[in-house]
Amino acid sequence: MKKLLPLLLALICSLMMIDSGLAADTIKIGFNIPLTGEIPKVGESSKYAAEMLLADINGQGGLQVGDKKYKLEFVYEDNESKAESAVAVAQKLIDRDKVLAIIGPNSSKQAVPAGEICDLNETVMISPWSTNPDTTRDRPFVFRAAFLDPFQGPVAVDFAMAQFKAKTAAVLYALANDYSKGLAEIFKADFEKKNGSGSVVAFESYGDKDQDFSAQLTQIIAAKPDFIFLPNNYNEVALTVKQAHDLGWKGPFMGSDAWGSAELMNLCGDDCIGSFFSTHYAAAGAQGATKAFIDRYQAKYGYVPDDVAALTWDATRLVLQAIQESGKLSGNLRADRKAIREALANIKSFAGITGDMKLDAQGDPIKCAVVVRINEKGEFVFTKSVCP
Amino acid sequence: MFDSFLQNILNALQWGSFYSLIALGYTLVYGVLRLINFAHGDIVMVGAYIAFFISSLLLGQYGMPAFLPGWAVLALTIPLTMFFTSVVGVTLERVAYRPLRRKGANRLYVVITALMAGLILENGNLLVLGASRKKFPELIEKVVYKFGSVYVTNLKIGVILTAILSFIGLHFIITRTKVGMAMRAISYDKFAVPLMGIPIDTVIVFTFILGSSMAGLAGILFALSYPILDPYMGMSIGWKAFIAAVVGGIGDIRGAFAGGFILGIIEIMVVAFFPSSYRDLIAFSILLLILTIRPTGLFGVAQTTKI
Numbered sequence: 001m002k003k004l005l006p007l008l009l010a011l012i013c014s015l016m017m018i019d020s021g022l023a024a025d026t027i028k029i030g031f032n033i034p035l036t037g038e039i040p041k042v043g044e045s046s047k048y049a050a051e052m053l054l055a056d057i058n059g060q061g062g063l064q065v066g067d068k069k070y071k072l073e074f075v076y077e078d079n080e081s082k083a084e085s086a087v088a089v090a091q092k093l094i095d096r097d098k099v100l101a102i103i104g105p106n107s108s109k110q111a112v113p114a115g116e117i118c119d120l121n122e123t124v125m126i127s128p129w130s131t132n133p134d135t136t137r138d139r140p141f142v143f144r145a146a147f148l149d150p151f152q153g154p155v156a157v158d159f160a161m162a163q164f165k166a167k168t169a170a171v172l173y174a175l176a177n178d179y180s181k182g183l184a185e186i187f188k189a190d191f192e193k194k195n196g197s198g199s200v201v202a203f204e205s206y207g208d209k210d211q212d213f214s215a216q217l218t219q220i221i222a223a224k225p226d227f228i229f230l231p232n233n234y235n236e237v238a239l240t241v242k243q244a245h246d247l248g249w250k251g252p253f254m255g256s257d258a259w260g261s262a263e264l265m266n267l268c269g270d271d272c273i274g275s276f277f278s279t280h281y282a283a284a285g286a287q288g289a290t291k292a293f294i295d296r297y298q299a300k301y302g303y304v305p306d307d308v309a310a311l312t313w314d315a316t317r318l319v320l321q322a323i324q325e326s327g328k329l330s331g332n333l334r335a336d337r338k339a340i341r342e343a344l345a346n347i348k349s350f351a352g353i354t355g356d357m358k359l360d361a362q363g364d365p366i367k368c369a370v371v372v373r374i375n376e377k378g379e380f381v382f383t384k385s386v387c388p
Numbered sequence: 389m390f391d392s393f394l395q396n397i398l399n400a401l402q403w404g405s406f407y408s409l410i411a412l413g414y415t416l417v418y419g420v421l422r423l424i425n426f427a428h429g430d431i432v433m434v435g436a437y438i439a440f441f442i443s444s445l446l447l448g449q450y451g452m453p454a455f456l457p458g459w460a461v462l463a464l465t466i467p468l469t470m471f472f473t474s475v476v477g478v479t480l481e482r483v484a485y486r487p488l489r490r491k492g493a494n495r496l497y498v499v500i501t502a503l504m505a506g507l508i509l510e511n512g513n514l515l516v517l518g519a520s521r522k523k524f525p526e527l528i529e530k531v532v533y534k535f536g537s538v539y540v541t542n543l544k545i546g547v548i549l550t551a552i553l554s555f556i557g558l559h560f561i562i563t564r565t566k567v568g569m570a571m572r573a574i575s576y577d578k579f580a581v582p583l584m585g586i587p588i589d590t591v592i593v594f595t596f597i598l599g600s601s602m603a604g605l606a607g608i609l610f611a612l613s614y615p616i617l618d619p620y621m622g623m624s625i626g627w628k629a630f631i632a633a634v635v636g637g638i639g640d641i642r643g644a645f646a647g648g649f650i651l652g653i654i655e656i657m658v659v660a661f662f663p664s665s666y667r668d669l670i671a672f673s674i675l676l677l678i679l680t681i682r683p684t685g686l687f688g689v690a691q692t693t694k695i
Contacts, residue, residue, distance in 0.1 A: 215657075
């Protein structure tokens with residue numbers, strides 16, 4: 001047995017060398033997305049968009065980097081829409097799957113902690129959908145494709161003041177959700193700056209997995225605001241809007257980009273018609289490359305892609321462009337990951353389907369937001385575009 | 389201020405009704421078997437899904453012609469859901485709890501089994517139906533009544549009335565019928581009862597039928613009031629209803645009924661008078677205080693006849 005051991009070791013070593021030899025011709029990209037849990041539709045959209053891009057590029061023989069073509073391999077891992085699972089998934093993708101870069105997580109709740117792991121391990125992470133500033137703050141390896149809440153909050157404030165002639169507002173947010181809480185606070189600060197302190201007449205919250213919001217809504221309605229701001233996930237929005245109507249609320253709702261899921265209208269039905277929300281792109285009335293993407297996605301999967309699908313498409317293409325611009329891959333994972341980070345930070349301009357953007361020093365894109373209205377057919381119709 | 393107080397009382401009664409209905413199921417099983425059936429919240433979830441499939445079927449979703457109006461669909465869905473949910477409950481008892489009881493396993497192991505059974509129901513659902521949520525159909529036209537500035541829907545009234553009627557019905561079964569007497573007897577002395585010729589397994593099965601059909605009923609009403617179904621929907625409300633049952637005095641159905649409403653009222657009123665971010669903190673501190681003063685719960689008496 002003792003004599004066999006070195007032989008065995010040699011065998012394992014040679015197997016590993018074969019393995020890394022094979023890996024040299026493929027580029028692995030990891031996806032840290034919520035395929036189950038709170039927001040499974042978000043994960044599905046991300047995956048579908050990525051699959052479409054993967055088929056495109058591998059169909060052309062692979063990604064041209066320098067003078068060599070590489071096949072792409074996408075690794076999808078489910079973070080169950082939980083912060084702790086997102087951290088574990090990031091670690092697994094970095095250590096075990098040895099991916100070159102990671103797309104996702106989507107929600108800030110998972111993106112903020114997972115970003116920490118990616119940054120410590122010097123692996124590029126780009127979140128398609130996270131809008132909380134903390135995701136990329138002081139983390140050179142973490143980027144995103146979405147605009148930020150400090151930009152989105154004032155967009156909602158200005159739009160509501162112009163559209164509803166609002167002087168007072170009420171906010172209902174999810175306490176356990178970094179995204180919702182952060183955006184609610186930014187909104188409140190900005191609205192009170194523009195309308196005097198006390199103009200946010202009710203500022204209520206609810207807990208994780210709550211389904212009954214009647215007490216909070218009773219408080220809000222009793223305060224008689226001009227509109228209600230709901231910076232919450234689409235599944236909670238559907239319940240909140242219905243219950244507000246049950247309690248006699250007839251005024252308008254203003255939402256944020258977390259509304260923009262393909263599943264919103266399915267869950268919310270007629271109650272959401274007439275509401276507005278700020279988001280990354282408007283599917284109804286899109287043109288050019290955006291329209292081509294929407295048409296192909298709809299033909300393939302049977303529904304209009306939501307903003308997560310579009311942002312995942314953009315985020316993944318950003319990474320691929322960075323890989324191409326890094327010149328060539330050395331095969332040394334650490335060096336390649338660093339080179340991609342440099343290339344990504346140096347991208348001068350990028351024409352995405354969610355609008356043109358470039359990344360600033362913090363790794364955040366400078367791009368426009370749109371406000372859409374939910375029309376009688378349940379489509380998200382472009383109403384206004386706001387640029388920084 | 390007074391109007392919104394009245395409105396909150398109504399909100400609390402509706403929310404408390406769900407806790408009460410679910411707590412009744414916990415307490416029935418505990419009263420007879422001394423088993424905390426932690427899978428109960430997930431049986432509520434299963435009930436909601438069963439109601440979803442039955443009503444979709446009757447509404448003509450799966451190729452069957454739709455010939456019934458919404459109210460008739462609801463009238464059929466309620467008994468059918470209660471029936472199928474109790475089948476699930478009884479099956480659970482058969483395959484998970486009874487073998488352990490036969491082997492004389494410590495009660496702790498049965499409780500752990502119940503926890504696992506709950507997880508199996510959740511993840512089984514996730515596997516079979518996928519992670520995307522289901523939208524429960526609107527079976528009855530929603531009517532919003534307005535009294536002054538207090539709003540109430542027909543559904544809200546229905547939920548509260550159903551909870552009260554189910555409690556009265558259960559109370560009648562337990563205190564006035566033979567099988568109810570047998571249930572109380574088993575709770576009193578599990579070893580002497582079989583010697584008297586009472587078929588203990590039949591009574592236990594009956595208890596599970598009662599408890600699970602209450603869960604099924606809660607599932608339908610919950611799905612009607614909060615029409616978005618997901619596999620984990622029963623978890624948090626199940627836990628809280630269990631706490632309500634304990635505060636009321638677990639094993640006593642009056643306790644479960646009162647405990648459910650107390651928890652509902654506390655949760656809603658805390659939001660009405662304090663910042664809503666402190667809701668669970670304050671609500672559960674109050675419950676802790678109640679239990680410190682009365683460790684056996686409001687209606688519980690230490691180690692006497694339960695149920």
